[in-house]
Amino acid sequence: MxxxxxxxxxxxxxxxxxxQQLRGLQTYTLPDLPYDYGAIEPAIxxxxxxxxxxxxxxxxxxxxxxxxxxxxxxxxxxxxxxxxxxxxxxxxxxxxxxxxxxxxxNLAPIREGGGEPPKGSLGWAIDNHFGSLEALVQKMNADGAGLQGSGWVWLGLDKELKRLVVETTANQDPLVTKGSSLVPLLGIDVWEHAYYLQYKNVRPDYLKNIWKVINWKYASDIYEKECP
The missing domain is CATH 1.10.287.990 (Fe,Mn superoxide dismutase (SOD) domain)
Incomplete structure (x- = not known):
């Protein structure tokens, strides 16, 4: 008792x-979502x-x-x-x-700011490194759609070079596997389990619509913390 x-x-x-707890080992648990499952419909x-x-x-x-x-x-x-x-x-x-x-x-309901363009220093950095937010979205969509098999497409910060990068990783490899100085700001899951029930095998449609619920505020907060 x-x-x-x-x-x-x-x-x-x-x-x-x-x-593991009884033996004093580190135990990981499933984090709660900060929104209801249906809160980002119809995007997902x-x-x-x-x-x-x-x-x-x-x-x-x-x-x-x-x-x-x-x-x-x-x-x-x-x-x-x-x-x-x-x-x-x-x-x-x-x-x-x-x-x-x-x-x-990285996701947020539209009523809570999902899809609102990044502002402040991250917005400026995106314009500086990619030309515009639209150009960044196009690049991430193209890289995500072109990734063979399962994996992720990332917007990251290279803390050493102090510049933004777009990378893809295979399977469940985290962004740090592409470089120890890389910090993930935004990651989009392109495994089929992330979209197949809704978008079937049309990954580009999923990538197009997910931007409507991207939480740029979270990405901006991480950027400002890591690149003051």
């Missing part, structure tokens, strides 16, 4: 996370958002925690081959958790 009072119901529902349907968040992102979190627990066991046992073998699972599932945690913040 006393043990139950020490853990949350959510932790009890996730046996892997619960075991509520059904997609719910499945994407509750099923796909939750799976990354669950498997990330499981891989970290296995890694801890392997390190304690001195099992070097297993330590090496687990790196791909940690990168994939950890990257999935990192990327999606950013993605949800």
């Amino acid at each position: 006393a043990l139950r009072t020490l853990v949350t119901r959510k932790a009890l529902g996730n046996s892997v996370a619960f075991r 349907s509520g059904e997609i958002m719910q499945l994407h968040h509750q099923k796909h992102h939750q799976t990354y979190v669950t498997n990330f925690n499981k891989a970290l627990e296995q890694l801890d066991d392997a390190i304690n046992k001195g099992d070097a081959p297993t330590v090496v073998k687990l790196q791909s699972a940690i990168k994939f599932n950890g990257g999935g958790h990192i990327n999606h945690s950013i993605f949800w913040k």
Whole structure:
């Protein structure tokens, strides 16, 4: 009875996370969305958002925690081959958790400012580096549509060069895999699970419409923090 009072119901529902907590390991949990699933319709349907968040992102979190627990066991046992073998699972599932945690913040309902153009220093930097917001959108849409297989298209800040960059990453690789000085400002998920129920196989239509709910305020806040 006393043990139950020490853990949350959510932790009890996730046996892997619960075991990690008891052993003092870092445990990751699914973040709540800052809006309802249907709040960014019609750009992205509520059904997609719910499945994407509750099923796909939750799976990354669950498997990330499981891989970290296995890694801890392997390190304690001195099992070097297993330590090496687990790196791909940690990168994939950890990257999935990192990327999606950013993605949800990159979106906002229209009534809460979604789709409003960036202002201030980020707006100026976009004009300076890409010519205009429209040119940036066209480049990200083209790069996202042209990415073979699954992955992400990013607007990032290179903190060393103090300039904006557009990059793509495969699978669930986070932006930092393209350079240690890169900070993600905006990431668009181009895995089919992000759009297929609504847009079928027409990825360019999804990319065109997602800009209507992009949360530029979040991207601007990160930019001003990282590039004062």
